[in-house]
Amino acid sequence: MKLRLCKWAVIAMLMLSLGSPSRAWVSLVDNDKGKLELETRLMFWGVSAGRDDVPSGPVQSENINDFFVRRARFLVRAKASPKLDIYLQLGQDNAGSKVLKPDAGFRIKDFYLNYKRAEGLQLLVGQFKVPFLRQNLESGFNQLLVDRATLPSLRPALEGQRDEGGMIWGNRKGFQYRVAVFDGSDQDATNNRSSFRAATRLSYNWFTPEPGVGYAGTTIGEKRILQVGLQGDTQNHRMDSKDDAGFTTLSRDYRAWA
Known part of the structure; x- marks a missing residue:
């Protein structure tokens, strides 16, 4: 019981410290020829669910108490010219380390070019x-x-x-x-x-x-x-x-x- 309380105390402190996700684009190139920026994003979840609350997956014989990465993103955006932008987003979506969504895993989320005529x-x-x-x-x-x-x-x-x-x-x-x-x-x-x-x-x-x-x-x-x-x-x-x-x-x- 004491160990469990300590676990949830640590999770609570982490959740409070991560209440607003930290985001900051890092410029790798920024000159007259163009611009290239990178960014990473992480979202953490703490979950306490009964075995009857698990929607799919293997039959659960115990309650689930878990702390995991809900979303992870790696983003790249580039300005090839004043009118052309390129955007790439790689990411993972996880509904729980014990219960995975169908699209779980690191994969391409967005990858597009945007031409701005006006x-x-x-x-x-x-x-x-x-x-x-x-x-x-x-x-x-x-x-x-x-x-x-x-x-x-x-x-x-x-x-x-x-x-x-x-x-x-x-x-x-x-x-x-x-x-x-x-x-x-x-x-x-x-x-x-x-x-x-x-x-x-x-x-x-x-x-x-x-x-x-x-x-x-x-x-x-x-x-x-x-x-x-x-x-x-x-x-x-x-x-x-x-x-x-x-x-x-x-x-x-x-x-x-x-």
Whole structure:
């Protein structure tokens, strides 16, 4: 009992010390020819769960008390020219050292090029987040709540909330638009009838514009942000491995609006 209390005291102190993740880009190159920056991010979780709370994996015979790395990220961003940016994010997502998510492991999260013809006309190509639901576009390291809801991960996509494709987007004052076309949820080897996937999002910000590709979940009261968004996500003749048993091989037309 005493050992257990000491363990949780140490975890509590670590959690308090890591309450706000430390982030700082380190510049490797910064001159007239371009700019290259690196950053690492870590998020730690402490978990105390009963054996009946474990959703999947091997049958648990005891309660789970664990301290682990929930998210780990290695980021690289480069400015090849005044109009061309390159972004790479490698990462690991772990729902618990004893219960792993399907996409656990260190892998490519984002890898894209963004060409900025003007603030109102930009072209982004590569693997990136699907522009559907603001919560999906927020960084996992500055969310208002401890983690995302399950809804963004229920939609079909590579890497859960990401897909491979291209997007035209831009900003004008508080207004932002995104129109994207993606490879889709299933591969040709599985279903050669599926169409490309299309997603679009329109939003308007009062008070403080948010002109970036990603959003902040919270600014801890430093900025006044009020955004209203309208978005859609669609793909014809797709098959979804997340469907109930007996429906995973059925071709369906997927539609989502919010």
